[in-house]
Amino acid sequence: MPGRSYLQKFLRRAVNEQCDWVVLEMTSEGAKQFRHMFIELDAFIFTNLAPEHIESHGSFEQYKKDKQRIAHLLTSSNKQRRVAIINSDDKHAEDFIPRNITEVINYNLEQAKLYRTGADGTTFQFDGATIHSPLKGEFNILNMLAAANFAKAFGIETPVISRALSKLSVIRGRAEHITLPSSNANKNKQTFDVVVDYAHTIESLEALYKTFPNQKKICVLGNTGGGRDTWKRIGMAKIADNYCDSIYLTTEDPYDEDPMNIIEDMKPGITNHSPNIIISRTEAIRAAITEAEKNDVVLMTGMGSQQYMCVANGKKLDWDDARIAREELERKFK
Numbered sequence: 001m002p003g004r005s006y007l008q009k010f011l012r013r014a015v016n017e018q019c020d021w022v023v024l025e026m027t028s029e030g031a032k033q034f035r036h037m038f039i040e041l042d043a044f045i046f047t048n049l050a051p052e053h054i055e056s057h058g059s060f061e062q063y064k065k066d067k068q069r070i071a072h073l074l075t076s077s078n079k080q081r082r083v084a085i086i087n088s089d090d091k092h093a094e095d096f097i098p099r100n101i102t103e104v105i106n107y108n109l110e111q112a113k114l115y116r117t118g119a120d121g122t123t124f125q126f127d128g129a130t131i132h133s134p135l136k137g138e139f140n141i142l143n144m145l146a147a148a149n150f151a152k153a154f155g156i157e158t159p160v161i162s163r164a165l166s167k168l169s170v171i172r173g174r175a176e177h178i179t180l181p182s183s184n185a186n187k188n189k190q191t192f193d194v195v196v197d198y199a200h201t202i203e204s205l206e207a208l209y210k211t212f213p214n215q216k217k218i219c220v221l222g223n224t225g226g227g228r229d230t231w232k233r234i235g236m237a238k239i240a241d242n243y244c245d246s247i248y249l250t251t252e253d254p255y256d257e258d259p260m261n262i263i264e265d266m267k268p269g270i271t272n273h274s275p276n277i278i279i280s281r282t283e284a285i286r287a288a289i290t291e292a293e294k295n296d297v298v299l300m301t302g303m304g305s306q307q308y309m310c311v312a313n314g315k316k317l318d319w320d321d322a323r324i325a326r327e328e329l330e331r332k333f334k
Contacts, residue, residue: 008029011039028067029056031070036070075098133165134170138211194325225310249276250279
C-alpha cells in the first residue's frame with residue numbers, strides 16, 4: 001500500500017483525469033501507519049482474514065484490529081451512500097461489518113451454487129445468470145462474487161458483469177498459467193501446466209493446491225520473507241507435504257536472513273517427502289520444469305507478480321517468476 005502523499009497525489013490525478021472509480025487494496029501495515037487516513041470510501045470489501053504479519057503487529061488480535069481500521073474508515077466517510085460487501089463464509093466476517101453505514105451485502109459460495117471448477121475454469125451462478133470464467137478455483141469464485149456484488153450494488157447490470165468476468169482470463173501472479181509464446185514452434189510440446197501464484201499464507205497455499213486435485217504437483221516454494229512470520233514456516237511446509245508430489249525449497253525474499261536458515265525451519269514440516277533444496281530460485285524453477293511431464297502441474301508460489309526480490313542490505317534484485325518460467329520452458333523445448 002503506497003504512502004499517504006503518493007495516494008493523495010494519485011487520487012488527485014484520478015479526479016483531474018475524470019476517473020469515475022478508484023479501487024484500492026488497503027493493508028494492515030498501511031493502516032497501522034495511518035496511510036489509509038483521509039480517504040472517503042464509497043464501499044469496503046472484506047474478503048477474508050488469515051494469520052499474517054504477526055511479528056510486525058505483535059499478535060493476531062492486534063493484526064485484526066489494524067485491519068479493522070480500514071472497515072472503520074467506511075463508517076467515518078462523508079459519502080452519502082456507504083456499502084460494505086462482506087464474505088460471510090469467513091469466520092471473522094461479523095467483526096468487519098462497519099457500524100452506521102447504508103448497506104451490508106453478504107456473499108458466499110452458497111450464492112454461487114451450483115458451481116463447478118475444473119481444468120477449463122469455473123462456472124457459477126450470480127443473480128440468476130450462469131457465469132463461466134477461465135479463472136480456476138473456489139477462491140477465484142469468491143473473489144469474482146465480491147467484484148460482482150460491488151458492481152451490481154453500484155448500478156452495473158448483470159449481463160455486463162457476466163460478460164466482463166467471462167473475458168477475464170488472467171490476473172498477473174494469481175494462479176497465472178505460463179505457456180510458451182504462440183509464436184514458438186514447440187508450443188504444442190508443452191503438455192503440462194506451469195502456474196505462478198502469490199500464495200503466501202497457509203490458507204492461500206492450501207486453496208491453490210486444492211485447485212489442481214488430479215495432477216501430479218511439482219511445487220516450488222520458500223517462505224514469506226526473511227525475519228518475519230517465522231511461525232508460518234512449518235505450517236506452509238506441512239501443506240506442501242500434504243498436497244505436493246515433488247517439493248523444491250528455495251529462496252523467497254530473504255532480506256537479511258540466510259535463506260538456508262529459512263529452509264531449515266521449514267524442513268521439519270516435511271515428513272512424507274525428501275525435499276529438493278536449491279537456494280537459487282532460478283535453478284529451482286529450472287529443475288521443476290525439467291522434471292515436469294505430461295499432465296503434471298508446476299506450482300511456483302510466494303513471489304507472484306513481484307518484479308524484484310528483497311535480499312540483504314536493503315538490495316532489490318530484478319525478478320519475475322513468470323519471465324523466468326517462460327525462459328526455462330523455452331530452454332526445455334528448444
